[in-house]
Amino acid sequence: MIEIPKNVKGLIFDLDGTIADTMQYHFESWRKAVTPYGIDFNAELFMSLTGKPRTATILKLNELFGTTMNPIEVGAIKSSHFKTLVESTKEISIVADVIRKYHQVLPMSIGTGSTRSGAQKTLEVINMQQYFDIVVTSTDIINPKPHPETFLKCAELMKVAPKDCVVFEDGILGMQAAESVGMHVIDVTNYFTMEFTF
Incomplete structure (x- = not known):
């Protein structure tokens, strides 16, 4: 199980490559x-x-x-x-287990570079849409990652200060975005292997 840092008050998840194995x-x-x-x-x-x-x-x-x-x-x-x-997308179980564990325990949101329709479809396929009332997509922001706007909007909607949020990410641009505003970052690629085949 991925350990959440103590005193964290809100969880923000990237979607593709973090929750969904897409x-x-x-x-x-x-x-x-x-x-x-x-x-x-x-x-x-x-x-x-x-x-x-x-x-x-x-x-x-x-x-x-x-x-x-x-x-x-x-x-x-x-x-x-x-x-x-x-x-045929599957969930990334080690991250999905965190979501199930902290559902209704801590505020949670998704901050993704995907479109609104793309994010909704992916969440439906992996059956995780019921865990997230807050989904911030490329449709909702002006400045994409590595700008922190996506994650700042998640924090604002969760009513949690950025320094009290932890961001789950697989992408370097997302990690840079989160770190630039003092959010904790968990690099999910430390917990599973991502390989690409041609």
Whole structure:
């Protein structure tokens, strides 16, 4: 069981790769969408972008590779491919067990770079939507991770000071976001192995 630091008053969870084992599906979907543009979308590149919303990811790839991908068109390809895979998503049990243990004990929220509809679908597939009244998505913020807006909004809605929150994350951008405002961070990748297959 993951240990929660003492005196923590609120729990914030990233979704993809933290509660839901979706990262392989996101990886495959991104590869399908951007490989035609000559981008070698490998696991290292993927992990460096984890937490960014779809449009921001495509704009960053354009910047890195000098491509001119249309965020709407390429994003639609990525999204439609992901939808063909999402139904077989499983929970990440070591994190899901924390959620079940602290449900109605501490305030909990989700802070994700996913869209509102994408987050709702993923939570339904893993049957965890009943644990979260507060879900902050890319649809609800202006500045995505590594900016802390997502997590600050979670804290505000939970009525918990940022310093009293712990954030569960798998992505470097999310960890940076949480640490920048003095939140505790639990790197969930210390508790399970994430590998990507091509």
